[in-house]
Amino acid sequence: MKTLALFFTLFLMTPAVLWAQSANELLQKVSEALSMGKDDYAVSLFRQTADVGIERAEMFYWTRVDKSSEVAPRLAQTLAARYKESRNYDKAYLFSKEFLQRYPEDVPALVACAEAEMMRGEEKDAVKTYEKVLLLDADNLQANIFLGNYYYLQAEKEKKKIEEDYKKIASPTRMQYARYRNGLTDIFTNNYTKAKTYLQRVLRQFPSTEAGKTLEKIKTLEAGMK
Secondary structure (H helix, E strand, O other): OHHHHHHHHHHHHHHHHHHHHHHHHHHHHHHHHHHOOOHHHHHHHHHHHHHHOHHHHHHHHHHHOOOOOOOHHHHHHHHHHHHHHOOOHHHHHHHHHHHHHHOOOOHHHHHHHHHHHHHOOOHHHHHHHHHHHHHHOOOOHHHHHHHHHHHHHHHHHHHHHHHHHHHOOOOOOHHHHHHHHHHHHHHHHHHHHHHHHHHHHHHHHOOOHHHHHHHHHHHHHHHHHO
16 A cells, blocks of 8 residues: 555656656757747747746746847747736736837737736726727727726716715705716716727627617716706
């Protein structure tokens, strides 16, 4: 039984050891390819390394890669993608930012960065990043979906608060009623209108049922404001 237990333990440990060796061997080949100027081959090997040993690939990036080289952003992008797949959004964000230092107007990289910001709970940063995306690509579907829903939910939250505060007033004066109506108008002019603009862009690209329903709600509110 002791022999069987030892065999089973070694069996479980062997894949990890082999993977570690595989990562080291791949990184040696990455280093050789980089020294020979074979960037495409180096990136391909680096992707394989990231699949079997993401931490080793990251350490190689920080310690062995010239950050001013043309290949550095491609390696950073690989790490960002792999960390996103493993749901390590802190690292995905870090390497998205590494890539964007060289290519600040790369739309797919900005979208990936915004996704990571959202998953990290940094909604306001994600909003700014998606808005930058739309300056570069006004019809970007993911950015329009996110911003349309974001501004709609913000408007709903603000509208609910204003209505609840107004209901607390037993006998509102004309001034208080006017303030209440102006508050609703401001919300509609800002957040609801923004949501409407983004969601209309979504519908121009594909028939989203959810976007259509939200736009109908905004349309109803718009009619009630007149």
